Amino acid sequence: MASLCVFLTMACIYDYLRHKIPNWLLLLFFALGLGQAMIWANPGRLFLCLAATAAVAMLTYPLFKIGCIGGGDVKLLGVCAGYFPIQKIPSFLFFSLLVAAIFSLIKMLKEHNAKERLFYLADYTLSVLRSGKWKLYTENNGNHRSFGICLSGPVFLGALLCMGGAG
Numbered sequence: 001m002a003s004l005c006v007f008l009t010m011a012c013i014y015d016y017l018r019h020k021i022p023n024w025l026l027l028l029f030f031a032l033g034l035g036q037a038m039i040w041a042n043p044g045r046l047f048l049c050l051a052a053t054a055a056v057a058m059l060t061y062p063l064f065k066i067g068c069i070g071g072g073d074v075k076l077l078g079v080c081a082g083y084f085p086i087q088k089i090p091s092f093l094f095f096s097l098l099v100a101a102i103f104s105l106i107k108m109l110k111e112h113n114a115k116e117r118l119f120y121l122a123d124y125t126l127s128v129l130r131s132g133k134w135k136l137y138t139e140n141n142g143n144h145r146s147f148g149i150c151l152s153g154p155v156f157l158g159a160l161l162c163m164g165g166a167g
Helices: 002-018 023-040 043-065 071-081 086-110 114-131 152-163
Strands: none
Touching: 002 023, 002 071, 002 152, 023 043, 023 071, 043 071, 043 086, 071 086, 071 152, 086 114, 086 152
16 A cells, blocks of 8 residues: 555646646556556456456546546546455545545635535536536636646545545
8 A cells, every 4th residue: 555655646746736647657556556466465356456447437437528527537546446445445435535525615715716616516517407418517617727626635635544444
């Protein structure tokens, strides 16, 4: 798990400085996770690592498709899931998304736009329900970066909570 902490530290640095997590970094730590699964565990662990990575990426991909999270965030969550035992993955996702929600709330309160953002979310949800079609979350709002957060920090904290026994 130490390698996961190093990886998440590097991901946070890139994400907070450049608003992007490089694919080479994600691929490097995906390969490291697979290598660790092969060396320190039985061959079945390799399959579970691959399955966990794929399952979490597929679960979070719809959030990418509507513009709620970035592609790097989907890959980051998937790669991190491969490091956890299968029973810890739901807790890891829960804590990561809970911390992200708290970060978002703090940002909205700091920027004094919580009411505006919540109305936008309600309008978006009603629009999708009325039309029956998904659309980009940021479609009706010009600068989508202004209301986003870097997800690598919440993912790091979610991972630490799971490693510490919170889940």
